[in-house]
Amino acid sequence: MNAWFGHHRAAVGSAVRRLWSTPLNTLLSLLVIGIALTLPGFGYVVLDNLRDLGRNASGVQQISLFMNLDVGKKDVGEIEGRLRAAATGKWRFVPKEEALKRMQKSEGMAEIVASLPRNPLPDAFIVEPSNTEPEALEILRKEIAGWPKVAHVQLDSAWVKRFDAFLKLGKLALSMLAGLFAAGLVAVTFNTIRLQVMAQTAEIEVARMIGATDSFIRRPFYYFGALQGGLGGLLAAGLVLSGLRLLAAPVGDLATLYGASFSLHTPGVGEVAALAGIGALLGWLGAQLSVSLSLRKFD
Known part of the structure; x- marks a missing residue:
């Protein structure tokens, strides 16, 4: 068991060093991943706020x-x-x-x-x-x-039904957008890992010659993809929170003009963790696909 933990700890350390060794490339990759996750994340928060606004609108519940x-x-x-x-x-x-x-x-x-x-x-x-x-x-x-x-x-059931249909359409469009950006995130991780495998061809061949298993070789790349995706998810959460803070004052002023009181709801710890987890999962998936295809030439 100690050996198993030691292998994974070493793999995580290797992934962190790879991220730190190329700060510019890492920053650009995180920006791409963060933006890809920001748009669907922000769309989810907007729909959630619209749902609350519809429930609190005067006359809708009467x-x-x-x-x-x-x-x-x-x-x-x-x-x-x-x-x-x-x-x-x-x-x-x-x-x-x-x-x-x-x-x-x-x-x-x-x-x-x-x-x-x-x-x-x-x-x-x-x-x-x-x-x-x-x-x-x-x-x-x-x-x-x-x-x-x-x-x-x-x-006023017609108004309620139209609003509910609008929310359902928004959810569908958001799901399609999230799927497209998720595919883009996997592609970014796939390409990044492929370049790393190509750059470390000699090291991989030597490791194979001295008896390294496929799991030992793949593990650092998996952690690299998961860490990159998770950090990109945290960056996306920060961008969403920043955008909501910028919109909070104008939205409050607009609500006041209509004689209402409304404030934007920001994502909680659970939503932030979920966004980071989704990024890590997609990064791990891209790394797995990339490593599986890239290492075939060593067989």
């Missing part, structure tokens, strides 16, 4: 329940009981007198409301469902519409 004009307190109490039993989330009752007062305070509506012979507005409930998925909202709307003394149920 269902307006309008009752018949001839309802009484008993009917209102029955609807309250149904809402309580359904455990739909938060809700509040808006009596027709309160709705009329709000309309009267609106600009240009005072005289019109004063000329009305009676209150034309119905009692209403404003429901804020706990489950804001478009399918769940539509199911709840249809259920409420079937309750007695309910005249109309209003839900």
Whole structure:
């Protein structure tokens, strides 16, 4: 076991020395890998923030329940009981007198409301469902519409569905973009390792002659590819965080102009680690493909 750890420790040390021996090439490779991972990483963060923005947008999570004009307190109490039993989330009752007062305070509506012979507005409930998925909202709307003394149920489901479809399209485009850049990252590592194998042809031949196994020869190259990819992932995380910090103030100012409060969510430790892990995995894959093909000439 000690010998196994010693071999891997030596391989890691060799990979680090190779990275350090050519700082300019290493820096350029890390920049290429970092940029390749930055674009899909930044796209993921943007979609995540858009999802939160859509959930917090005014009116998206509300269902307006309008009752018949001839309802009484008993009917209102029955609807309250149904809402309580359904455990739909938060809700509040808006009596027709309160709705009329709000309309009267609106600009240009005072005289019109004063000329009305009676209150034309119905009692209403404003429901804020706990489950804001478009399918769940539509199911709840249809259920409420079937309750007695309910005249109309209003839900801006078209807006919610369009927004959800936009997010799904964004996820698909992001997945395709991530796949393309992942292939590019593997190609960069593949070419880098191939050049290293060619430069160390004599050393590999001598190692083979004195009995070195394929695993012993391949191991330093594998660690080199994984380290290069992992460092590139950390660089990509730093670029994403820097970009979000630059956008934080303008986005906050824009939200304030619309009377809202919104701040960009930055990636946590888990997301940063995942980005570095993805980079390391892709780097290891590129190194494995490169070493497997490059060492065939020594067989």
